[in-house]
Amino acid sequence: MWRVNKEARRLLGLRRSGEMFVSKYASVQKLIDYLWLRKSGSIVSIATYCWQIFRFCKWAKIKPDAVLGKSREELEEIVQRYLNDVRSQSMRRGPSANTVNTALACLKTFFRVNGFNRENNQDLRLQCYHQPPRTRNSVQYVPRLGEARLMGERAGSRRNRAVSYTLFSTGLRNTALRAIRVKDVIKEIEGGYQNLLIKVEPEWNKRIPGACKNGIPYYTFTSAQATQAIKEMLEERKEKCGVIKEEEPLFISEGTQLRKRSPLSDNGERGIVRRAAREARIEDWKHVTPHSLRKVFESVLRSPMKDGDRMDQKDQEFLMGHILPGPQDAYYDWTNINKLREESSKLAFEEGNSPELNSLSMYREMAKILGMNPGEVKKKKEEELGRQLRPKEEKELLETHIKSRLAHSQDDQAEQKIIRKEELQNYMDNGWKFKSVLDQQLVIIEKPSVNTIDFRLASLVNGKTAEGEKTS
Numbered sequence: 025m026w027r028v029n030k031e032a033r034r035l036l037g038l039r040r041s042g043e044m045f046v047s048k049y050a051s052v053q054k055l056i057d058y059l060w061l062r063k064s065g066s067i068v069s070i071a072t073y074c075w076q077i078f079r080f081c082k083w084a085k086i087k088p089d090a091v092l093g094k095s096r097e098e099l100e101e102i103v104q105r106y107l108n109d110v111r112s113q114s115m116r117r118g119p120s121a122n123t124v125n126t127a128l129a130c131l132k133t134f135f136r137v138n139g140f141n142r143e144n145n146q147d148l149r150l151q152c153y154h155q156p157p158r159t160r161n162s163v164q165y166v167p168r169l170g171e172a173r174l175m176g177e178r179a180g181s182r183r184n185r186a187v188s189y190t191l192f193s194t195g196l197r198n199t200a201l202r203a204i205r206v207k208d209v210i211k212e213i214e215g216g217y218q219n220l221l222i223k224v225e226p227e228w229n230k231r232i233p234g235a236c237k238n239g240i241p242y243y244t245f246t247s248a249q250a251t252q253a254i255k256e257m258l259e260e261r262k263e264k265c266g267v268i269k270e271e272e273p274l275f276i277s278e279g280t281q282l283r284k285r286s287p288l289s290d291n292g293e294r295g296i297v298r299r300a301a302r303e304a305r306i307e308d309w310k311h312v313t314p315h316s317l318r319k320v321f322e323s324v325l326r327s328p329m330k331d332g333d334r335m336d337q338k339d340q341e342f343l344m345g346h347i348l349p350g351p352q353d354a355y356y357d358w359t360n361i362n363k364l365r366e367e368s369s370k371l372a373f374e375e376g377n378s379p380e381l382n383s384l385s386m387y388r389e390m391a392k393i394l395g396m397n398p399g400e401v402k403k404k405k406e407e408e409l410g411r412q413l414r415p416k417e418e419k420e421l422l423e424t425h426i427k428s429r430l431a432h433s434q435d436d437q438a439e440q441k442i443i444r445k446e447e448l449q450n451y452m453d454n455g456w457k458f459k460s461v462l463d464q465q466l467v468i469i470e471k472p473s474v475n476t477i478d479f480r481l482a483s484l485v486n487g488k489t490a491e492g493e494k495t496s
Contacts (some may be wrong), residue, residue, distance in 0.1 A: 118161030193247035195321030332415030
């Protein structure tokens with residue numbers, strides 16, 4: 025029974041009935057019914073509540089139904105003493121009050137559904153505990169993007185590489201990743217998609233409790249590198265085990281369990297991530313978890329994409345499996361899978377500027393060389409449109425202005441060339457002068473000339489390479 029040990033089941037009178045718990049104690053059954061019928065119905069949440077009730081009853085040495093026979097004042101005094109004890113124990117591990125406040129919330133819900141509520145003027149007057157900002161008792165290290173990529177490269181086996189790449193390129197939670205079955209991705213692979221669609225649905229909770237947190241359906245996509253790693257993993261499995269059935273887990277246990285094709289365990293997944301972090305020479309590798317890689321994915325979503333644009337915030341929240349705030353969720357169109365696939369394909373899973381951003385930076389430098397202020401050009405256009413320009417639009421705008429300036433200044437502009445740094449001395453020996461640096465490899469030189477214009481500069485505007493072309 026999910027996260028509820030034998031002692032807890034015995035004290036709370038719990039047993040499994042189909043997909044749900046049932047209890048011989050009326051008070052516990054009321055709590056289960058409330059969570060199952062009126063809340064998310066998550067088996068993980070119900071187990072968490074039951075565990076908190078068990079800990080309290082064990083501490084107070086009293087059965088669940090017997091607790092309700094006490095007066096409100098007696099309960100307030102007992103519960104507050106219990107919570108103080110929980111807080112004292114948690115302070116030994118760190119300053120966070122999350123543990124005790126979780127216990128408080130679960131106990132208040134238990135007593136509220138059993139009559140100690142505001143409607144009866146019997147709600148328990150319990151004090152919560154201050155939670156210091158940005159504190160947690162368990163240490164967690166979130167790798168940088170380069171470290172996460174290195175983890176994927178050095179994860180070891182093909183399965184381990186696929187697990188690492190899939191975690192940080194999809195943002196899937198620990199349980200969701202282990203709940204994926206071959207049938208969930210095989211059609212995407214056969215369809216030749218580089219970014220595989222992975223739909224996380226409430227039915228996944230039957231595979232692994234908590235796989236679809238709070239029953240919120242959503243979908244996400246793998247990166248091209250994760251897709252390739254998954255293909256290689258399946259090819260290797262087919263060689264070792266024969267035919268792959270669509271109903272079997274996508275990620276299975278290796279070693280002695282390989283032939284059984286048992287799903288990857290929670291500890292197994294955590295071990296893969298921790299070992300990959302160690303092989304990537306991450307100093308705090310012991311504190312890297314699957315959830316750490318989910319945070320890496322979130323940082324990628326918030327960062328500029330390959331084209332320099334940023335993903336819509338609503339799309340970001342959806343791909344994380346979050347409910348959009350207020351009425352936004354009801355109006356959000358998540359049915360356009362092709363649109364989100366295209367957006368996901370532009371996510372930058374590599375460090376440094378994308379080629380598109382580097383290109384935009386080059387256009388800005390070229391505009392400055394020709395005596396323009398690219399910031400002012402952009403600002404004027406944005407005021408005209410009444411909105412911010414996208415990077416692609418800014419690049420096209422600068423290209424237009426640069427071409428215009430080149431065309432009108434052809435008669436009196438000094439001849440210019442863009443050359444590689446190693447060619448500079450030869451040109452200077454022939455009367456050319458150094459003008460400025462374009463990037464780490466290219467420099468701009470000029471030579472007084474009449475009715476000439478550097479063809480390389482113009483061709484660069486048109487997207488051609490400067491190498492191998494001659495001055496007109």
